[in-house]
Every structure is written in structure tokens, then in C-alpha cells.
Amino acid sequence: MKYTDHHVHTSHSPDSDADVREYIMKAKALGLDFVMFTDHVDFGTTDELFMDHIDYGEYFSTMKKLQEEHGFPVQVGVEIGYERNRKSEIEEFLARHPFDFVIGSIHYGDGMDFYQGDFFDGKDQGEAYLRYFEILQEMVEEFHNYDVIGHLDYITRYGPYKDRFYDYDRFDGILDSILKSLVERDKGIELNTSGMRGPLGTFFPKGEVLGRYRELGGRTITVGSDAHFSQDYYSGIPEAMDQLKALGFETVSSFTARKEKRIRL
Ligand SMILES: [Zn+2]
Numbered sequence: 135m136k137y138t139d140h141h142v143h144t145s146h147s148p149d150s151d152a153d154v155r156e157y158i159m160k161a162k163a164l165g166l167d168f169v170m171f172t173d174h175v176d177f178g179t180t181d182e183l184f185m186d187h188i189d190y191g192e193y194f195s196t197m198k199k200l201q202e203e204h205g206f207p208v209q210v211g212v213e214i215g216y217e218r219n220r221k222s223e224i225e226e227f228l229a230r231h232p233f234d235f236v237i238g239s240i241h242y243g244d245g246m247d248f249y250q251g252d253f254f255d256g257k258d259q260g261e262a263y264l265r266y267f268e269i270l271q272e273m274v275e276e277f278h279n280y281d282v283i284g285h286l287d288y289i290t291r292y293g294p295y296k297d298r299f300y301d302y303d304r305f306d307g308i309l310d311s312i313l314k315s316l317v318e319r320d321k322g323i324e325l326n327t328s329g330m331r332g333p334l335g336t337f338f339p340k341g342e343v344l345g346r347y348r349e350l351g352g353r354t355i356t357v358g359s360d361a362h363f364s365q366d367y368y369s370g371i372p373e374a375m376d377q378l379k380a381l382g383f384e385t386v387s388s389f390t391a392r393k394e395k396r397i398r399l
């Protein structure tokens with residue numbers, strides 16, 4: 135079985151114009167078993183654009199129609215932007231919709247935006263990264279209705295710092311605590327390839343984080359491109375698989391109806 139890209143945005147996400155049909159055709163041409171979409175539903179947003187959430191009644195029926203039209207299986211996942219003050223709304227939202235797969239992501243911190251940069255105002259790099267990891271730790275400890283954490287060290291993508299990289303050792307206390315919680319609760323991490331297409335030239339999270347997760351007993355890794363354009367579909371997925379193998383992982387995880395299936399690498 136060829137692994138399916140597990141992180142894909144379509145024109146239903148506020149920051150993408152990508153055509154669903156083009157993705158389906160690409161997945162079909164690649165010989166995948168199915169295509170998976172994970173559009174944004176952000177509960178932590180401070181950006182007006184992201185406040186309007188998708189009408190999932192319509193979304194599920196559109197996807198079903200496209201599946202029939204193309205004779206190709208379409209799965210519906212979601213990328214939840216977590217915000218602790220809206221936890222009960224998130225739970226209600228997830229209970230209402232039969233998603234195949236849920237990515238839990240942090241895109242905002244303390245009511246501020248990483249993308250616009252205000253989160254970083256007045257913080258040096260160490261303070262900003264630590265605060266981000268604290269917010270992630272809160273999520274991991276109090277919210278359990280997701281399958282994998284999205285782009286775990288995504289904070290490194292933003293921020294006005296000269297060298298955006300970090301050493302695991304600098305944050306090992308909090309990172310270990312996040313990874314241990316994940317392992318205890320049988321939660322996974324996604325290996326997000328989008329950083330390979332940006333100036334950092336790296337996957338999220340960095341190999342050290344994945345390696346430590348494995349050392350602690352973690353085995354659930356999904357791989358996704360985080361494509362917002364159909365031309366980015368599947369980009370970096372084979373390289374990510376190679377990296378997982380090099381780190382000692384024997385399987386990669388796929389989700390259908392929120393159930394994990396491990397596929398040999
Ligand atoms: Zn994201």
C-alpha cells in the first residue's frame with residue numbers, strides 16, 4: 135500500500151484556493167488507496183478570515199459526490215486549531231461530525247498570532263519557544279480528542295530571530311513532558327513536510343523530537359505535506375518516510391474513521 139498524504143488543505147480552508155478535484159486526480163495518478171482532506175477549523179484564531187467555519191453538512195455531501203464522480207475514495211479529516219477556552223465547543227463540534235482523522239494544532243498563543251508576529255513582541259527566542267511549548271503542553275494534558283499533534287515545532291517557522299533553529303536540550307524538560315503525555319495517551323505526531331518548501335528547509339518537528347518520541351515508546355506517526363496548493367500534494371512524503379526509517383521507526387500510521395492502521399515502512 136502506498137501511503138496517503140495526511141495533511142491537505144482545499145479551497146474550503148480560508149487560506150487556500152486549491153481545487154479538490156485536482157487533488158483527487160493526483161492521488162489517483164499516484165496510485166494511492168484514497169485521498170484525505172484536512173481543512174482548517176480554527177478555534178483559537180484572532181484572524182477574521184479564519185472565524186467563519188466550514189458548513190460540514192454541505193462539505194460531507196460534496197465530498198461524497200466527488201468520490202462517486204471520480205470513482206475514488208475520499209476521506210474527510212480536519213485540522214483543529216486548539217484554544218483551551220473553547221474546549222467544550224471543540225468537543226461538541228467533533229461529536230457532531232464523522233471525521234476520519236483529526237489533527238490537533240496550535241496556530242495562536244495567548245490571543246496572539248504567530249503568522250502576523252505579535253506573539254513574538256517583547257519575547258526573546260527562548261521565551262517565545264518556551265511559551266509555545268507550554269501552550270502545546272496544556273493542550274496535550276487537557277484535550278484528548280485528536281489523533282496526532284500537527285507540526286509540533288511549527289513556532290520555528292515564524293519569529294524575527296536570526297537563527298530560528300533550536301536545540302532539543304534547551305527545552306528538553308517541557309518537550310519530554312509533552313512526548314511522555316502523548317505516549318501515555320496513545321497519541322501520535324505528524325511529520326509535516328511543509329518546512330522543506332520554505333526557507334528553513336526542514337521537517338516539523340525536527341528529527342530529535344521524533345527520535346525521542348520513539349525512545350519513549352511512541353509509534354504513531356502520520357505524514358502530511360500541509361499542501362495549500364494542489365502542486366504541493368504529496369511533496370516530501372517519500373523523503374519523510376526515509377527519515378522515519380533512519381530514526382528506527384518500522385511503521386507509519388494511517389487513519390480511517392479515527393482508527394489507526396500501521397503500515398510497514
Ligand atoms: Zn497548521
Ligand SMILES: [Zn+2]
Binds near residue numbers: 141360
Ligand atoms: Zn495545515
